[in-house]
Amino acid sequence: MEALWAAESAMTVREVLDALNRDRSTPLAYTTVMTVLTRLTDKGALRRTRRGRSYAYEPVAADTAGIAVRSVLEEFGDAAVAHFVEQVSTDPDAQSRLQRLLDEE
Structure with missing residues (x-):
């Protein structure tokens, strides 16, 4: 969520993954990030919109x-x-x- 809150606009799974992996010694898998974003969307914490062939995610609330x-x-x-x-x-x-x-x- 912090990566999405820090972003100026909605982010794709790849963009979130890249932001998270910048500070990690062991990188996260693409599918792991996609699963978490999907679950947060299902719970109403994120909004998902189409961006080309993928989806972009943004927080529903500011914090x-x-x-x-x-x-x-x-x-x-x-x-x-x-x-x-x-x-x-x-x-x-x-x-x-x-x-x-x-x-x-």
Whole structure:
């Protein structure tokens, strides 16, 4: 995931493999990276788009916290949102931060 987050655009399996193997003494196999990217796509952490005859992968969320939040929302839906609002309603600083984030959108 870190290689994909560091990239400026979506990456193919080969590009991810090359980025990962730059810092490794024992290189990873192409099929290993392809399997991991496919599983992360199936779990909703990555988005896959066609690029020529292959696929390019990019993160759905900007970091692990984003992935965790997305997972909680998918599993618990409105209950998760209601609990979040309840927690924020008692913290004026959190309300201010949330308002700033909403204003940026």
